[in-house]
Every structure is written in C-alpha cells, then in structure tokens.
Amino acid sequence: MLASSDAAAKYWLRDADAREMVVVRLGLSGLLLIPWVLTFDLPPLPLPFWGWMAIVMPLEIIAMLLYVQAIRDYPLALTLPYLAFTPVLVIVTGWAVLGETVSGPGLAGIGLVVVGSWLLNFERAEHLTPATLFAPLKAIVVNRGSRLMLLTAAIYAVTSVGGKAAMQWLSAEQFGAFYFALLAIVVLVFTLLSKPRALCVGRFGALPLLVVAGFMALMVITHFMALIQVEAAYMIAVKRTSLLFGMLYGAMLFGERHLSRHLVAGGLMVAGVAMISL
Helix, strand or coil: CHHHHHHHHHHHCCCCCHHHHHHHHHHHHHHHHHHHHCCCCCCCCCHHHHHHHHHHHHHHHHHHHHHHHHHHHCCHHHCHHHHHHHHHHHHHHHHHHHCCCCCHHHHHHHHHHHHHHHHCCCCCCCCCCCCHHHHHHHHHHHCHHHHHHHHHHHHHHHHHHHHHHHHHHCCHHHHHHHHHHHHHHHHHHHHHHHCHHHHCCHHHCHHHHHHHHHHHHHHHHHHHHHHCCCCHHHHHHHHCCHHHHHHHHHHHHHCCCCHHHHHHHHHHHHHHHHHHHC
C-alpha cells in the first residue's frame, strides 16, 4: 500500500510542490479516516499522551516533506532503499524509549534487510568489487535524494517508537485512525496559515487524489495494528519490504533500469524478513 501510494504520487503529482504533496498524503488521507474515528468511544487521554503527540507530529510532517521531495525528484531506486536504515536506528530508539531488546537472529535479519537495500543502489556497478560495495555510501554524498531519504529514515526511527509509546492509552486500530486524523487537522491548519495556496490540490483530479490518499489511509491502519503485536524494530523491518514493490513500480512505470539486480538484492531482504519472523 505504501509503495502504491508512492508510485501514484510520483506519477500523478509530479508537478506538485512538497507542501501540496503533504496536503494530499497526510491531510486528505487523515480526512478519509475522520468518519471512522467519530464512531470510536475514546477514553480520556492523559497529559503524557498529548506530550507524545506534541513530539511526534511535527517530526512526522518534517519527515513527509523530505520523503515526498525525494520520491518526486529522484529515482525510486536511489531513494526508497535508504528507508531500510530505519530498523537499524529503531534498535537504538526502541531500547532507549521503550526498553525493547532484539534477539540475535532478529538482529541478523534486520542486517540482511539493510544490506539488501544497499545493494539495490548499485545502478552503475557491472561487477561487485570492493569499490562498488561502498556505492550506497557514495550515493548518500552524491545524490541529494538519498540524503533526504536517509534523514527521513532517522526521523521515522523516532516517530515509530514515540507512536508506540502513546498507544498504551488506545487500541491499535483506534490509535492509527485517531493519530492520522489529528495529524491531518494539524497539517491543514498549518498549511492554511502558512501557505494557503497549497490547499488547492483539486487541479490534479479526483481519482489521483483518492488513490494516493486512500492507499496512505489503509497503510496507516495496518501499520499500527502490526506495531502493537511485535517489537518496533521487527515490524519496521518487515514493513520495509515495500521497497521491493517500489523497485517494481520504478521499473514498470518510470523505466528505471537494472531490475534483475534489484530483485537479487531483494532476495536478501526476503531472507532477512524470514529470520525476523522466526
């Protein structure tokens, strides 16, 4: 669902600026969830809950601004893979904030996911050599899109565990919908006050907006349903298999090359996911 929203946004919203894309991906997606939120019997939410919201929501908006710039302006193969750094960073933030620990096999699985994502960046490598092994690191320096996505991954490592910390006061389904609906209100109000013309996204057409926002809304619901079940690092690592679908979309819709090499690297990611599941 996340990969589908990414591809749809890159295809249909390529002429949108970053603020407009955030309005669609966070603002409109959250609005789609408000009718469902209104059916909830929400418990009283204490001050610590709102404290986590005050920390996480600005970071979520900043991360999405960086994210949409990366996928709009740069190849998916040189941006999306860097999201695989999130599970590595979540190991640290999950331990510091939630006291979570990761087993040896789970840690190895997360490592495979990250290594596979690195290999997906070997766009110009005809042979694997010691020099090409450092190609993803070089891409961080050379490619602005990679740098943007790496910073996004770091922010998501904080928001993932912060969101889970706030979930102790709501069920997973309630929290996901409530969080996104509240985030939509914050995004739309902030945009109205700072750049109101970014709210005029109707020019892109109803179908593109519904597809991009609808996939995002479905993603956030399933995201929080999964997060409550397992360690944050495990769930984020499994979620990052969406990178594989992103690579397929990149090849099919945007003519990005070296799909076979990407799929070989994706095999490492699948192996990592299997280790995490065990």
